[in-house]
Amino acid sequence: MGEWWTTEASMENCEISSISHVTMSPSRQNNFVSSYLFPLAKSSYSVISAFCTEDNVLQCISYINQELASLGLCSTYIEATSPEGTGLNAVPALNAIYELLQIHRRTMSTVEALEKEQLKKSSTMELMQTSNTRLKDQLELSIREKSGLHEMERQLQLKIKTLQSCLKTEKDEVQKLQSIIASRASQYSHDAKRKEREAAKLKERLSQLLVDRKDKKLAIDVLNCLGRSDGKRGHWKTAKATASHEGEMYKSLLSDYEASQKSLMLENAELKKVLQQMKKEMIHILSPCSSSGRGATADDSQEQHHDSDGEEKMGDTSRETLDQSCEHAREQLTNSIRQQWRKLRNHVEKLDSQVSQVQNQLESNKEMIPLETHEDEMERMRCEVQQCKEFIHAQQQLLQQQLNTSFDDETAALLNDCYTLEEKERLKEEWKLFEEQKRNFERERKNFTEAAIRLGREKKAFEEDRASWLKNQFLNMTPFTDRRRCSSSDGHSALSVRSEPEIRMSSVKAQLAKSSTYTTFSTPRSSQSGAVPSTPELYRTLRLIPESSSSRHSNRGLWQECSTIEDGDNQLKV
C-alpha cells in the first residue's frame, strides 16, 4: 500500500498524460480510479494507477468499503467474488459507483453555487471598498473644507475685532472733538456775550451822552510843569530824531545778536574741541588694534589715510579762525568723526563676536585662565574663611559651655579643681618656703638690730676707750711706759672685747655672704696674742677695709673707716 506514495513525485507529469490515454478495461481494476480523477484539472495527484494491483484487491475492497462507510453509504458495500480477491461483484460496485457519482454531482453543484456566491460576495466587497475609499476621500475633503471655513471665520473675527477697535478709537476721537467743539462753542458764546454786553454799555453811554449834551471836557490841572526825568530839554520831532530812533533800535538789536553770537561761538569752539579730542582718542584706540593684523592691508592703508587726513584736519582746525573755512572744516570734522566711530563700532562688534566664540569653544584664552583661577582662588578662600569661622564659632561655643557648666555642675567644679590641684600644691609649697624665709629674715633682722644696737654701744665704749687711750698716749709721750702698757692692755682688752661683737658681726656678715672669712679671722686673732694690733690691721682682718690700703693709718683714716663701718651698719640694718 505504501508504494503509491513513493512514486508520486516521479510520475507527476507523465502520469497525467498517461491517465488521459487510459481506457476502461475490466482486467485492470484501477482504471475507474483514474477516470474518477480525470475531471479534476491538472492536479499532481497521480498515485491512482498504483492504488490497486492483483495482489491487494481484498485490501482495496475493504479500504473502499471503509471509505464508503465514512461517506455514509453503508448499504452499498463492494463484495469480492472470490476470497482470493481478483474478482468483484458488479452490482454493489455499480451501485457504489452510482452513489458516488450522485455525491459528486451534488458536491459539484454546491461548489458551483458556492463559487457563484463567492463571486457575488467578492464583487460586493469590491463595491464596498470603492465606495469606502470614495467616502473617505469625501470625508477628507469635507474636513479640509471645514478647516478652511474655520480659518476664514477666525480671520473674519480678527477683522471684526480690529474694526471694532478702530470704531472705538474713532468714537473716542469723535467724543474728544465734540468736547473741543463744546468748549470752543462755550468760549465763543462767552466772548460774544461779553462783546454784546460791552456794545450794550456803549449804546447806553452814547444815548446818555446824546441826552446829556454836557460834554465834560478832559483836562489836566497841574500846579506846575515838571522837568523831564533825565533833566534834558524836550526835543522836537524831526526826521533826524526818527532816524536816530531807528539807529538806536538797530544798535540794540545788533548788540544783542553780537552777544548771542559770541556765546554761540564759544560754545561751538568748546564742542569742536571735544570732538577733536574724541577723534584723537578714537584713532588712538583703533590704531594699535589694526596693526595687530586683524584688518586687511586695505584697512590699514585706509586707516593711515584717515590718520593723515586727521593730521590734515587738525592742521585745518588750527586755522579755523577764518570764517570761510569754517563750513568746510566742520563738515570734514563731522565726517571723519563719523567714520572713526563706525570703525570703532565695527571693532567692538568684532571683539564681541570673538569673545563669544572663545567662550563657546572653551579655548584657553589668556584672559580667561586668570579669571578662572581667580574664581577658584576666591572660592577656596571663601571656603577657608567659612571653615575658620565655623572653627571659631565652635570654640566659642565650647568656651561658653565650659563657662556655663562650671557654675552649674559640681563635677565640673571638681574637674576644675583637678586641673588646678597641682598648681595649688605647688603654690602651697612655695608659700611654705616663703613663710620660712620670711621668718628667717625676721630673725636675722632682729639679730641684726640687736647687734647693731650692741655695736653702737660698744662703739661708743670703744670710742671712749680710744679717746682715753689716745689721751693716755698723748699724755704718755713722756717716759711713763708702765701706765701706757696698762692702758694699752686695757685698750687691748677693750679692743679684744670690742672685737667680739665685731667678730660676731663679721661672722653674721660672713654667714650672709661667705663663711670662708671665719677661719681666716680666727688665725690672726691667735697670732695677735701679745702685741696690740693696729686698727687698720684689725679692720683688714675683719675684712672691713681692703688690704692694700696701708695709707689709712692716720686718724683721719680711722674716722673714715668709722664712717665706712657706720655705712656698713646702715647697710646691715637695712
Added chain:
Amino acid sequence: MNFSEVFKQSNQLCKVSPDGKYLATCVQYRLVVRDVSTLQIMHLYTCLDQISHMEWSSDSLFILCAMYKRGLVQVWSLEQPDWHCKIDEGSIGLVSSRWSPDGRHILNTTEFHLRITVWSLCTKAVSYIKYPKACQKGIDFSRDGSYMALAERRDCKDFVSIFVCDDWHLLRHFETETQDLAGLEWSPNGCVLAVWDSCLEYKVLLYSLDGRLLSTYSAYEWSLGVKSVSWSPSSQFLAIGSYDEKVRIINHITWKKIAQFEHPATVESTKAVSQVTNFVSLINSLLLPHLDEICSLPVQIPVVKPDPDRANPKIGVSVLAFSSDNHYLATKNDNMASAVWVWNMQKMSLEAVLEQTSAVRCFQWDPRHPRLALCTGNTKLYLWSPGGCVAVQVPTEGGFQVHSLNWHCSDNSLILLGKEQLCLCYMETDEEDK
C-alpha cells in the same frame, strides 16, 4: 523772622517804591506813605474818591492814584507835598491808568478801550493812540523803558505798534498772524516780543524789535491753547503754560521746544522730591528748622475737575514764575490748585511739589535769592528754598489771612496783604544761609 504790626489797607493796594525806601498804601480815599524801615507815616494824601489803582513812578518821586469811577487821576509828589496834579478824562471814562517808564507821562485807557490818552506832566500835552485792543495784556514796556509795545485791532485784524517811549514816536507798526491776540510781552533783553493768541488757538509768535517775525510756535490744534506766558530773566527761555496742563519751554536760539513739563495727578518720578509743608506754628526769631515731610512716592495730588460747559475752565497752567537766578520755575496748574510745582531749569526736571491744604492764592520769588513765598489764604506764610521749606504763622491777634504777598525789591522782607490789612515780614539775615 520778624513781623511788623498790622496796618489797614483797602483794595490790596500796597506798593513799595522802586528804590525800596517807602511803602505806599491806600486806605479808602487816603494815600499813606510810610518809611519801610520804621513804618512811620511820612506823608498822607487825600484823594477825591476811593482809589482804584495806585502806582509809583519809576524814579520813586511821584505816586499816581486813579479813581476809575470818577474818571480821575491824581498824582502826588513826595518831594513837594504841596504839588498836586489832577487829570480828568471827562465823559469818556477811565478803565486803566499807568505811568510811562520815564515817570513823566501817564497813559490812561478810556472806557471801552476807545483810545489811550498820553498825558505829559512836563508839557501838559496830550496825545492819543487809537484802537487799542482790549485783551489780557495789551500794553507792555520793555525792561529798560525805551520801547512800548501796544496791541491794536482794526478791521478785525490784529496789529502791534512799537513806540519809542522817549517821544512817543511810532517806530514800527505791523500786522500779526493771530486770530485774536491775547497778550504780548517783551523779553528781558528788549530784543524780542512774544505775542500769543487767545485760548481758542495755540499760537505764539516771536517778533524781533524791528518788527520781523522770527518764529511761530504752535504745539497743537483745536484744543484750548495758551493760558500763560513767561520769559526767563536771562531771555534764554520762554515758558508757555497751556490748558492741556503742560508747560513748554522754548529756547531763544532756535525758538523750538526743548522741554515739556507735565503736571500729572500722580507724581511718580524718583527725581521729584515731594515735600509737604508742615503746618506747625513757630515762634518769631527762632531759627526755623526744616519741617518737611518728604513723602514716599507715588504721591497723589488732589484734582478738581472743572465744569466742562463753562468758558475759561479752571484747568491748565495759569501761573508761571521764574526765579531771579534763572534756576527754577514755579508753576501752578489750575485743577490742582493746592499744589505749586517747582522745576529745576538746569536739569529740566521736577524739583519739588509743594502741596498745601487749600488752594494756593499767590506765590512769588524773592528778587535776590532762590526762595519762593506762597500763601493759601490762611494765617500762615510758606517759604520754600532748595534747602527746605517752612511754614510760619503770622502772629497777629484776630488772625491775619494772607491773601497775597510781595517781596521787597532789595530788603529781604515780605509784604503780606490780607483782605483789609497788611503786615510786613522781615527775614533775618542769618536765615539767608538756609
